[in-house]
Amino acid sequence: MVNKILISFFVRRLPEIRRSKGVTRKEIAKGVGITLGKYDKWEAGKVLPKSEDIARIASFYEMSVDEFLGLTEEESEAIKQKLIEDAERLSPEARKIVVDAMTDKQA
Structure with missing residues (x-):
């Protein structure tokens, strides 16, 4: 249950902030020091950061x-x-x- 809530939060929050800052998924991945694939999994709710x-x-x-x-x-x-x-x-x-x-x- 907790993981579902957290996943839902990050699926909503990550793209919300990224878009408000005008940053691409590729830019955030590079800036955070991870692969684009890993970041995409966070936004898709497949993996929690x-x-x-x-x-x-x-x-x-x-x-x-x-x-x-x-x-x-x-x-x-x-x-x-x-x-x-x-x-x-x-x-x-x-x-x-x-x-x-x-x-x-x-x-």
Whole structure:
């Protein structure tokens, strides 16, 4: 159930922001450092972006992760706690991306 909700969110949100910024799928994929095929899977709802991918997308658009996701303060805090827990299992590079994205929001 949760995955269906998340997939629905990203299927709607990714193209919405991309179009509002006037960016092509190819440009966002290159800017985020992924293949066009991977990005297309996100927009089509075939695969969910990982935490570090979401941080990279937000950074590409010069947005905080919260702004990118359209979160309220309460939602943001709950997700921040989950990201901190999840980040412990990531590679050092991926963990840094997530932590940096969270730090940018607080600055």
